[in-house]
Amino acid sequence: MIITVVGTGYVGLVTGTCFANAGNQVTCLDINPKKLQTLRSGEAPFFEPGLSELMTRSIDAGRLIFTDDKSEAYDNPDVIFICVGTPTGEDNRCDISFVTAVADDISTALGTMPNPPVVVVKSTVPVGTTQQIAQRIQGDFYIANNPEFLREGSAIDDFLRPDRVVCGVEDDIATKVLTQLYAPFVGQGRPLLFFDIQSSEMVKYASNAMLACKISFINEIASLCERNGADIDNVRTGMCADSRIGTEFFRPGLGYGGSCFPKDTLAVMEMGEDAGAPCLVNTAVHDINQRQRNWFANRIIKHFDNDLRGKKIAIWGLAFKPRTDDVRDAPSIDIAKTLLQAGAEISGFDPEAAENFSTAVPEVQIEKDMYKAAENADALIICTEWSEFSSPDFSKLQNVLNKPLIFDGRNLYSRDTMRNLGFTYYSVGRPTVENSPVPAQSS
Ligand code: UDX
Ligand code: UDX
Secondary structure, three states, X not given: OEEEEEOOOHHHHHHHXXXXXXXXXXEEEOOOHHHHHHHHOOOOOOOOOOHHHHHHHHHHOOOEEEEOOHHHHOOOOOEEEEOOOOOEOOOXXXXXXXXXXXXXXXXXXXXXXXXXXXXXXXXXXXXXXXXXXXXXXXXXXEXXXXXXXXXXXXXXXXXXXXXXXXXXXXXXHHHHHHXXXXXXXXXXXXXXXXXXXXXXXXXXXXXXXXXXXHHHHHHHHHHHHHHHOOOHHHHHHHHHXXXXXXXXXXOOOOOOOOOOHHHHHHHHHHHHHHOOOOOHHHHHHHHHHHHHHHHHHHHHHHHOOOOOOOOEEEEEOOOOOOOOOOOOOOHHHHHHHHHHHOOXXXXXXOOOOHHHHHHHOOOOEEOOOHHHHHOOOOEEEEOOOOHHHOOOOHHXXXXXXXXXXXXXXOOOXXXXXXXXXXXXXXXXXXXXEOOOOOOOOOO
């Protein structure tokens, strides 16, 4: 099939590349000319394992092209996927202006298209938006909604081997086209589900809201454990043995970041307000998530008697999660800003996200080596659980740190190990390991 994908961000580029990889002819349209150069060279403008290799294969075969020329992109597609950003606006509401701009471009182009395309809204949009877009587009076309469930860092696998594909449709043509398009990726327990359009839009929000809720839930229990001496690792093991609860998505830590959970939780709250049915659970999920990173930063300030002037703090992990360079709504940004405000000097290391982080927090001294970042630091903070941090050279770390003090936001290390190595070790939902000074030898 001939496919046009509008928007080559984390979602659009993966979508276009995977469809091209299945043999379709794909044109990716983006308004950002700077990006196009990078894309045409087969390089992804962001870190996503395996993406560049798949891009190159289809670019070389002539199945994947990138353009900012709308007439080229809208020449004669069978399907148009709208994958442009839907960020949270100033008013904390979902900004769909990029989607409506694309709808207007499609309206203009429809007049010259020989066959009516299927227009698919893949960007995450509040329930009812897809139909609004359909009303906005003048001309002959079929409308559909097709939310994405791609996790950054595993987006290729999530696309090629989805748990499910959800489509919202109103007619048989869109159903037939999407069935053909997704045929290589579904079956053998990977259902292709067709619903009405509103339900399809709602599935996306409800899924992300549930996942975000699990994270805020375990973090709320973790903060209770902080106060009553229980150990969240044990509590989690005990509760997740219940098959109804399950083990996935229950890691306590600094809470969620990224471009989806934060904005989608706010969008659900907005939909609730608009519908006169406030979504109290989502509101609590959002509040707990904000509180988690503030609590963590303030505990560090408290440890230094509320005075960080002259102190150097090192941060390992700047991306909102491992295997991505994305720092959108990353806890590391809020934590670094709070500590800078308290007078600290901050150094930071991240295998992929350093450049994006520097744009967000230029005052942080970025190092290319994790131990260099920790040099002469009075404390080390871990914000992102990159695999590089899971078993560092602790003796080397102790030598470069001014003090053996770690604030672990992702519970990477065992408390016994930390105690045996003589670290003072703060984590999330577990009793703190005090660096019991070696007792003086009795004379
Ligand atoms: C975005 C939304 O954030 C997400 O909610 C939705 O599910 C899919 O699209 P993402 O791919 O992360 O996810 O967006 P982003 O990384 O912001 O990329 C959007 C791309 O669209 C950018 O490359 C931007 O240049 C491009 N764009 C934006 C257009 O081509 N045209 C526009 O009018 C606006
Ligand atoms: C998420 C959804 O998983 C995906 O289906 C949707 O399409 C886009 O949003 P993503 O944001 O890329 O994907 O990352 P994900 O792996 O889901 O993690 C989201 C956040 O939750 C990260 O900040 C991560 O650190 C945090 N998290 C995740 C936890 O704090 N604990 C967990 O147990 C799992």
